[in-house]
Amino acid sequence: MPESRLAGIPAKWHTSRMDTVKIGKKGQVTIPRRVLEAAGLGTETQVIIESESDGSIRLRPAAVYPIEMYSDQRIAEFEAENRVDSELVKRAEKAIGTRN
Numbered sequence: 001m002p003e004s005r006l007a008g009i010p011a012k013w014h015t016s017r018m019d020t021v022k023i024g025k026k027g028q029v030t031i032p033r034r035v036l037e038a039a040g041l042g043t044e045t046q047v048i049i050e051s052e053s054d055g056s057i058r059l060r061p062a063a064v065y066p067i068e069m070y071s072d073q074r075i076a077e078f079e080a081e082n083r084v085d086s087e088l089v090k091r092a093e094k095a096i097g098t099r100n
Contacts, residue, residue, distance in 0.1 A: 031059075 019032045039059075041047065046062040070078075 019035070021029050021032070023029055036042070041061060046064050047059050048062045050058045050060075052058055
């Protein structure tokens with residue numbers, strides 16, 4: 001890996017040029033395409049933005065997971081599928097020595 005121009009910071013963590021962007025009237029900023037590509041961010045990507053104590057701003061991809069709401073009937077189906085036969089419970093307890 002090539003030597004970094006900035007002491008203690010690997011060369012892959014900084015770019016050879018810096019861009020200046022302007023904050024618009026509505027607080028919007030356009031991030032240069034090369035910065036987005038370097039970060040692996042595409043269009044319509046959900047991101048998390050955080051302000052740091054040193055005044056910097058951190059932007060990172062957000063993990064978005066679908067949520068499924070289960071009805072009482074569906075939960076009962078899950079419970080029925082997971083039910084263990086009482087005879088199997090007795091055999092398991094006997095095998096591990098928790099029941100005589």
